[in-house]
Amino acid sequence: MLVEAERLAAGLMVWHLLLALAAAGGVVVLLGRDTVTGGGRLAAIAVLVFAALASLGAAAGLRARRHVGRLLSVVVNYLLFLVCFVGLLQHNGVFTGLDALGETFTRGVPFLAVAVLAFVGTGFGDGEGLSATVRRMSRLVAVVAVVGLLLAVGLVPGLLTFVRRTATPVGLLLLVGIVIGAYLTWRAMQPDVARLVGTTEHQGRTITGLLFVSPNVLGFLAFFAGPLLFSLYVSFNAWDAFADPEWIGLGNYIEMLSLDVTTVTDGRATFPEGYQELGRVGSVAFGARDVLFWTSLLNILVFSLVAIPLSVIPALFLATALNSKVPGIRLFRAIYFVPSIAGVVAVALIWKQLYDATVGWINYLLVLATDVWNALPLLPEATAPQPQWLSDANIALFSLIIVFAWQYIGFNTVLYLAGLQGIDNSLHEAAMLDGANRWQRFRNVTIPGLKETTFFVVASTGILALQLFGESVVLFSRSTPVGAGPENSTLTPVVYLYEQGFRRFDQGYASAVAWVLFVLIFVFTFIQFQRQREQVGG
Amino acid sequence: MAVVSGSRRRRTAQRVGLYVVLTLVGLVMFFPFAVVVGGSLKARDDIFSYPPRLLPYQQTTQTPAGGEEPLPVFEIDGQERVLVRQVQVVTYAPPDDLEATVTVPADEVEPTGGFTEQETAVVDGEELPLFDVPVDGQVVPMVEVRSTVEGVFALPDDPDNVVRANVRTAQTVDEVSPQWSNFREVLRLQSLDRSLSNTALVTILVVGGTVLTSILGGYAFARIRFPGRDAMFLVYIGSIMVPFVILIIPLYQLMVTLGWVDSLAALVFPFVFNAYGTFLIRQFFVSIPKDLEEAAVLDGASQWTILWRIFVPLSTPAIATLSTFMFLYAWNSFVWPFIVINAGNVENHVLTLSLQQLGGRAADTPNLVFAGVVIAVIVPITVFVLAQRYFVENVATSGLK
Numbered sequence: 001m002l003v004e005a006e007r008l009a010a011g012l013m014v015w016h017l018l019l020a021l022a023a024a025g026g027v028v029v030l031l032g033r034d035t036v037t038g039g040g041r042l043a044a045i046a047v048l049v050f051a052a053l054a055s056l057g058a059a060a061g062l063r064a065r066r067h068v069g070r071l072l073s074v075v076v077n078y079l080l081f082l083v084c085f086v087g088l089l090q091h092n093g094v095f096t097g098l099d100a101l102g103e104t105f106t107r108g109v110p111f112l113a114v115a116v117l118a119f120v121g122t123g124f125g126d127g128e129g130l131s132a133t134v135r136r137m138s139r140l141v142a143v144v145a146v147v148g149l150l151l152a153v154g155l156v157p158g159l160l161t162f163v164r165r166t167a168t169p170v171g172l173l174l175l176v177g178i179v180i181g182a183y184l185t186w187r188a189m190q191p192d193v194a195r196l197v198g199t200t201e202h203q204g205r206t207i208t209g210l211l212f213v214s215p216n217v218l219g220f221l222a223f224f225a226g227p228l229l230f231s232l233y234v235s236f237n238a239w240d241a242f243a244d245p246e247w248i249g250l251g252n253y254i255e256m257l258s259l260d261v262t263t264v265t266d267g268r269a270t271f272p273e274g275y276q277e278l279g280r281v282g283s284v285a286f287g288a289r290d291v292l293f294w295t296s297l298l299n300i301l302v303f304s305l306v307a308i309p310l311s312v313i314p315a316l317f318l319a320t321a322l323n324s325k326v327p328g329i330r331l332f333r334a335i336y337f338v339p340s341i342a343g344v345v346a347v348a349l350i351w352k353q354l355y356d357a358t359v360g361w362i363n364y365l366l367v368l369a370t371d372v373w374n375a376l377p378l379l380p381e382a383t384a385p386q387p388q389w390l391s392d393a394n395i396a397l398f399s400l401i402i403v404f405a406w407q408y409i410g411f412n413t414v415l416y417l418a419g420l421q422g423i424d425n426s427l428h429e430a431a432m433l434d435g436a437n438r439w440q441r442f443r444n445v446t447i448p449g450l451k452e453t454t455f456f457v458v459a460s461t462g463i464l465a466l467q468l469f470g471e472s473v474v475l476f477s478r479s480t481p482v483g484a485g486p487e488n489s490t491l492t493p494v495v496y497l498y499e500q501g502f503r504r505f506d507q508g509y510a511s512a513v514a515w516v517l518f519v520l521i522f523v524f525t526f527i528q529f530q531r532q533r534e535q536v537g538g
Numbered sequence: 539m540a541v542v543s544g545s546r547r548r549r550t551a552q553r554v555g556l557y558v559v560l561t562l563v564g565l566v567m568f569f570p571f572a573v574v575v576g577g578s579l580k581a582r583d584d585i586f587s588y589p590p591r592l593l594p595y596q597q598t599t600q601t602p603a604g605g606e607e608p609l610p611v612f613e614i615d616g617q618e619r620v621l622v623r624q625v626q627v628v629t630y631a632p633p634d635d636l637e638a639t640v641t642v643p644a645d646e647v648e649p650t651g652g653f654t655e656q657e658t659a660v661v662d663g664e665e666l667p668l669f670d671v672p673v674d675g676q677v678v679p680m681v682e683v684r685s686t687v688e689g690v691f692a693l694p695d696d697p698d699n700v701v702r703a704n705v706r707t708a709q710t711v712d713e714v715s716p717q718w719s720n721f722r723e724v725l726r727l728q729s730l731d732r733s734l735s736n737t738a739l740v741t742i743l744v745v746g747g748t749v750l751t752s753i754l755g756g757y758a759f760a761r762i763r764f765p766g767r768d769a770m771f772l773v774y775i776g777s778i779m780v781p782f783v784i785l786i787i788p789l790y791q792l793m794v795t796l797g798w799v800d801s802l803a804a805l806v807f808p809f810v811f812n813a814y815g816t817f818l819i820r821q822f823f824v825s826i827p828k829d830l831e832e833a834a835v836l837d838g839a840s841q842w843t844i845l846w847r848i849f850v851p852l853s854t855p856a857i858a859t860l861s862t863f864m865f866l867y868a869w870n871s872f873v874w875p876f877i878v879i880n881a882g883n884v885e886n887h888v889l890t891l892s893l894q895q896l897g898g899r900a901a902d903t904p905n906l907v908f909a910g911v912v913i914a915v916i917v918p919i920t921v922f923v924l925a926q927r928y929f930v931e932n933v934a935t936s937g938l939k
Contacts, residue, residue: 040795090796095796095798095801095803095807096797096798096801096803098739098743098801098802098803098806099801099802099803099885099886101739101802102732102735102736102739102802102885102886103732103735103885105735105736105738105739106731106732106735109735109738112738112742202763205762205763205764206764206765208758208762208841209758209762209763209764209767210758210764212754212755212757212758212762212841213754213755213758213759213767213770215750215751215754215755215811216751216752216754216755216811216816217755217770218811219751219807219810219811220774220777220811220813222792222811223789223792223807223808223809223811224777224780224785224811224813225777226788226792227785227788227789227791227792228780228784228785228788230788230791231784231785231787231788234787234788234791241791241794314563318560318563321556321559321560322560324556326553326556326557328557332560332563332564334922334923334926335564335567335568336563336564336567337922338567338568338571338919338922339567339570341866341870341918341919341922342571342870342915342918342919343866343869343870343872343890343914343915343918344870344872344890345870345872345890345893345894345897345914346870346893346911346914346915348897349893349897349907349908349910349911350570350571350573350574350908350911351570352897353573353577353904353907353908354570354573358588359585359586359587359588359590360590361569361573361590364588364589364590367589406566406567406570409567410567463779463781466781467781467782467783469872469873470872470873470876473872473876473894474894474897477894477897477898478898493783494783494873497783497786498877501786501787501790502790502877507787507790507791510786510787511787511788514783514784514786514787515784517781517783517784518780518781518783518784521781522779525779
């Protein structure tokens, strides 16, 4: 057994030396050519350098019969397997093939429905109250339905295309990489190799742990951490998304944030070149290089300042009301929750019609309310206000606030309800014995007991509010920029980011907008967190 | 005794007050949905009628005695009458006295001097054509002042009993009549059926992928101790707080590099590696007592076996919560599809995109927009109702701890 392991270790050493050479060669080729540019090139070089170093380490470690050699070998071979596997899928067009699947998927929907029903019949594994026969039959039906689903959506032609595309030089090379990577990973995981290099149980667990987190962590690096760093880099560049990025340091941020303050003389304010007037407070005038950005910032601050309390405070009271044990609470809770699961676009389209100035329900209800008011004695005669909810620049942002609050009050109520159920009832009883009335108990027991919930609710509502986009875009689809509303009164930072990044294709500037917004969100969350901590102390 | 009954009466009053408040808020939350459902069944002219009505109405029709076709019903002077036909009615006046008007149907009048050589008169410096208008058996040449359309309304049982009235101001007789065809029409209009199928596909893949990677990652973070694990987990938790906005530009560039722009793949794969899901599953796994797996460990079962045979079956609530959460997220997400899928590429649209476009295109037919909204909303609401047991109770608590 051990002889075989030793032969394998020798083979692995040769293999890793070859790999290291190949990776180093790849780095040289990449450095020599500058046809590939940008973040992709940097990432490829980094991966190849890592592969070369790790391979060398694996070879050296295996020669010294150290565990680290085995670990590195498994890591390198596993990554080789994954890269070749994903590469083959990409090469064969499996990912973009989803589009074709979208077309044939309709045919599979009946099978899918049967499969889901049958799966329910198996009792999700615990199978309470279901007989064994029912469960076995359900499992059979589920399997048949899944096979039917795969056949209906075109598994066979898909597989044939896959085989045909694999039978090309690149495809076959990737296939060989997959087979070698998978085999060597599996082989080095076997106990005889572990014994050869003296792997302890603790060290063995590390390899297993890394394998388990690997899909998640690699995806996290590729689709979150990598892009995050890239975004920071891009924000220091002038970049139209087509030509090479041009490093301009803080240029984007300076352009965006530059402000100038002067006093108004003879009704006129003069600003340095490149500045436009943003607004006036008394006799002081503010000018900015990027007036639209500052407008968006002011809009979102006003919006958040009103919308967050409006969707949190009522939720707190509703949750307190719902927390009493009267029948029908579950129904109310469900109804309150529904707006938050209906989706931004649907909600905005609903309100667009409600807000209609001539035939919309809201203005009609205002008429009805005014009629009732006028029918009451002793009240001054009133005429029904008929606001132009979506076309009056003074009201449009307020209309957005109403939609937002309506959407999230129920969600926050449910969060508060969960928090309330976590409060120790004996505290309430003790306060009651001390003679505290309802309001005092609410003030001194409930609210302090909810401080963690409040932090979570306010922070998550704030993050949603500061990133407002969809509601604006749907409600103000006719304005330019899209979503900016009448006289830019509903222009939000994300709407502005979209305009800069995907209409004017200034992706560097758009990234800078994103980072400023990120800082804003971070500061907001941090302040909430500090407040929560202080309350804990006090 | 009096004190007790007083406090009971107060408690009853409080409870009634509570229900009144809860019901009022419930109405505010529910009413817009009632408007949507009603609106989705309305005909186009009904949705523009004022005052707005919740139920879909359409004008009643009735076939008069001896008639062949059903005719629209109006209420004239308290009687229900059907509109038999419409006539052009013209008001004429003599050129020298414009106040002395006569109103007659247009077909009873002929041009003075015949069609080819119609005579004219000058009124207020303007040359107007003259018409021969029959007045009390005499024919008087007059000029046209104005013309309207009047309806001829007959009693359904007695078609010879007719009155004339202005059609536009006549009171219609309506009945509730849902237009189910709106749904068929909207599916065709914006190829909403294709978006529906795309959305279902994307959602299933996102939910399945997230659950899979989260179970694997969550298990490692909960049970397999290895160097760097806790630091890695902290980074994960921190990343939940990073807003999506920051990723829009770089993710778009990544999609360009991979060739996934305009493709459904861009809606699926970036979202299946989810820090929130890993966190949720890990928290649940940590709470599972260690004794449950110890027997399996002694039997020499691998971590893989322990995970799928012991942990996963015990974690139905957590997995259901995560699935529901990801379902709602994938089904309703708008910002990213709006950016990464081209507006013209209708084939690859998901529901939110189609709806947004429909809202712009069909602005003059809100009934169809509402039908689209109903189609988009019915699925998440159904899922919510089915999964409420897990979702409402778990997403709240596990999100907090």
